[in-house]
Amino acid sequence: MSRLTLVELSDLPRKPHGCPREVGRSWDRLVATHKSVTGLFTTLNELRAGQDDMRGAVSETHRDQARAAIVFTAAGIDACLRTLLRDSLHTLLSTAGDAHNAFVAHFMVNRLGGDVTKATKQAVVDIDPRSALIELYVQDLTGSSIQGGAEPLRV
Structure with missing residues (x-):
């Protein structure tokens, strides 16, 4: 059994029941962001699991994967908020x-x-x-x- 700690995101909750249409596109962007970052973490976990020795410093490749996850997360949240503003401000x-x-x-x-x-x-x-x-x-x-x-x- 591997002693590797997996890096994972929590599951997104389901889209709220009765969610207003103004939130739909922003929710879709959030789901896409979650999926992308989950994929990056899956790759990171696979890279780490493939190492001969998991002790020691984290490799540059692993740090790059973690950096990419941070960038994708930030860009995704940015896109979600911009979309939410554009789609909801007329109503608000x-x-x-x-x-x-x-x-x-x-x-x-x-x-x-x-x-x-x-x-x-x-x-x-x-x-x-x-x-x-x-x-x-x-x-x-x-x-x-x-x-x-x-x-x-x-x-």
């Missing part, structure tokens, strides 16, 4: 409340205070200004990445 912003108040406050301070950017002007005159403004909001919230420690909480 259709009624008064905290989400709508944050949206308005963001635009008043960051997009409409001072000089108005070309992107903001284009969104205002877009054929569907609401959608264009929501897309700007998503871009402002997510920046180039949501992979840092504080970003998911901020978003």
Whole structure:
């Protein structure tokens, strides 16, 4: 019997019953991310099990597999959150409340205070200004990445 400790992800729970349609694409991305990272861990476990001597330092190949799993996880969560924002903000912003108040406050301070950017002007005159403004909001919230420690909480 091998004394190798397997690196594994916990199983994802089932998709919540009655999950709103706005969550569907984001859930699918989460499932795909989980599957990809599980595959990387399977490969890592197989590489480690194939070693002659499992004692000593972890090999560079094993570290590369672990790094890849971290990168795939971060990128997958980033994609899930971006998709969730894009798919749910129209619904969340259709009624008064905290989400709508944050949206308005963001635009008043960051997009409409001072000089108005070309992107903001284009969104205002877009054929569907609401959608264009929501897309700007998503871009402002997510920046180039949501992979840092504080970003998911901020978003």
